[in-house]
Amino acid sequence: MKLSRYVISLCLLLLSFGIMIPVFTAQSSVVYKVPVYKEVEKGLYAFLKRSIDEAEEAGADAIIFDINTPGGFVDSAEKIANLLDSTSIRKISYINSEALSAGAYLALHTDEIYMSPSGTIGAAAVIESSGNTAGEKANSAWKAKMINAAELTGKNPIYAQAMADDSVDLPQYRAPVGKLLTLSSAEALKVGYSEGTVTSFNKLLEVTDLAGAKVVETEETFMESLARFITNPIVVPILLSIASLGLIVELYSPGFGVAGTMGLISLVLFFFGHLVAGLAGYETIIIFIIGILLIIAEFFLPGGISGILGAAAIIVSIVLAGGDIEQMIIAVIIALSVAIVGMVIIMKFFGKGLRVLNKVILSDATTTEKGYVSNKNRVELVGKLAVTMTPLRPSGTIRIDNERIDAVSDGSFIGKDKQVKIIKVEGSRIVVREAVEGEATE
Numbered sequence: 001m002k003l004s005r006y007v008i009s010l011c012l013l014l015l016s017f018g019i020m021i022p023v024f025t026a027q028s029s030v031v032y033k034v035p036v037y038k039e040v041e042k043g044l045y046a047f048l049k050r051s052i053d054e055a056e057e058a059g060a061d062a063i064i065f066d067i068n069t070p071g072g073f074v075d076s077a078e079k080i081a082n083l084l085d086s087t088s089i090r091k092i093s094y095i096n097s098e099a100l101s102a103g104a105y106l107a108l109h110t111d112e113i114y115m116s117p118s119g120t121i122g123a124a125a126v127i128e129s130s131g132n133t134a135g136e137k138a139n140s141a142w143k144a145k146m147i148n149a150a151e152l153t154g155k156n157p158i159y160a161q162a163m164a165d166d167s168v169d170l171p172q173y174r175a176p177v178g179k180l181l182t183l184s185s186a187e188a189l190k191v192g193y194s195e196g197t198v199t200s201f202n203k204l205l206e207v208t209d210l211a212g213a214k215v216v217e218t219e220e221t222f223m224e225s226l227a228r229f230i231t232n233p234i235v236v237p238i239l240l241s242i243a244s245l246g247l248i249v250e251l252y253s254p255g256f257g258v259a260g261t262m263g264l265i266s267l268v269l270f271f272f273g274h275l276v277a278g279l280a281g282y283e284t285i286i287i288f289i290i291g292i293l294l295i296i297a298e299f300f301l302p303g304g305i306s307g308i309l310g311a312a313a314i315i316v317s318i319v320l321a322g323g324d325i326e327q328m329i330i331a332v333i334i335a336l337s338v339a340i341v342g343m344v345i346i347m348k349f350f351g352k353g354l355r356v357l358n359k360v361i362l363s364d365a366t367t368t369e370k371g372y373v374s375n376k377n378r379v380e381l382v383g384k385l386a387v388t389m390t391p392l393r394p395s396g397t398i399r400i401d402n403e404r405i406d407a408v409s410d411g412s413f414i415g416k417d418k419q420v421k422i423i424k425v426e427g428s429r430i431v432v433r434e435a436v437e438g439e440a441t442e
Contacts (some may be wrong), residue, residue, distance in 0.1 A: 071101025
């Protein structure tokens with residue numbers, strides 16, 4: 001009787017473990033869902049790196065990138081693509097709306113691509129900041145990168161090329177010569193640029209054998225969102241222009257006011273954003289602080305070298321903080337141009353309010369309106385007699401009433417100790433002639 005009880009208990013225990021095994025199996029999979037929204041720019045890199053690092057630490061089975069982006073900047077897309085290639089975790093792109101330009105390039109760097117019924121992918125030409133298509137050199141390099149990205153996952157590269165090169169003729173996909181290729185979800189599936197079309201994220205989990213997996217959704221923190229905004233290549237020159245112009249205006253204001261505060265806040269935001277985005281290190285902050293100290297020292301040291309070195313250090317720190325040196329040099333040039341124009345306007349219309357520069361710029365004028373004359377016009381000397389202290393050839397020195405005066409003769413040589421008569425006074429020029437014997441002062 002006891003034996004039968006033990007047998008029944010053992011069977012029940014084994015049955016319980018059998019029931020629990022599927023539960024444990026279903027919960028063992030971990031999937032990270034990472035949004036790729038808005039523009040592809042430098043700040044996005046920091047967020048994606050954090051998300052991928054977290055997925056690797058958690059031992060995730062897959063990362064699903066939820067893509068909805070109109071594109072962005074080539075340099076940022078290349079850096080993010082290298083980040084995607086560096087992880088061995090299964091990477092899946094879910095294009096729920098659009099993956100255009102740089103977004104298409106990133107999707108091609110994942111292992112699998114799935115699209116919503118309304119999803120699109122393509123239109124990946126390089127666009128300059130002016131809005132025009134970039135030159136042949138930039139487009140050629142980008143086209144090669146698109147082709148390599150397609151070949152990386154075994155896709156036909158002609159379609160990736162057509163996305164970046166409008167000379168490729170694919171009229172059956174609305175891409176005749178002169179038009180960039182953009183594929184719908186059905187077209188992408190047909191040409192092998194999509195593994196399938198799904199109506200929802202849950203359907204995606206089912207078709208990728210990840211149903212029942214624990215989904216961890218990563219979100220941008222407030223700091224990361226702020227960093228993405230600040231590091232945008234369009235925002236950077238605006239921030240630097242506000243900083244330079246604000247500090248210039250502050251030179252004309254008594255005390256420390258709104259302009260100086262705006263300038264400092266702009267600089268703090270600039271460095272903060274680039275630190276959070278992982279583009280700048282603390283060494284750039286140190287160089288910037290050294291530059292500020294050198295400029296302050298300029299007010300106490302002669303020569304101007306300290307000020308020049310300080311300005312150079314500040315510019316170098318800003319350029320290094322941006323990551324892309326060429327882009328940052330352009331931003332600095334724009335900011336300096338704004339500062340110069342602002343300084344000219346301020347000096348023209350508000351020059352009297354200048355405080356600091358008044359110490360190094362002579363602003364006083366000795367004008368006639370203020371009672372200043374270049375020389376005293378001594379017309380009272382006309383007609384008086386004097387004695388030459390030196391020969392006049394024709395210039396020399398005369399003495400009148402114990403006063404030495406520079407004078408010139410009327411053209412003839414006059415020797416020393418001769419009596420002369422002052423006949424003309426023109427400013428500092430006193431003209432004399434030799435006096436006739438017995439001639440008196442008029």
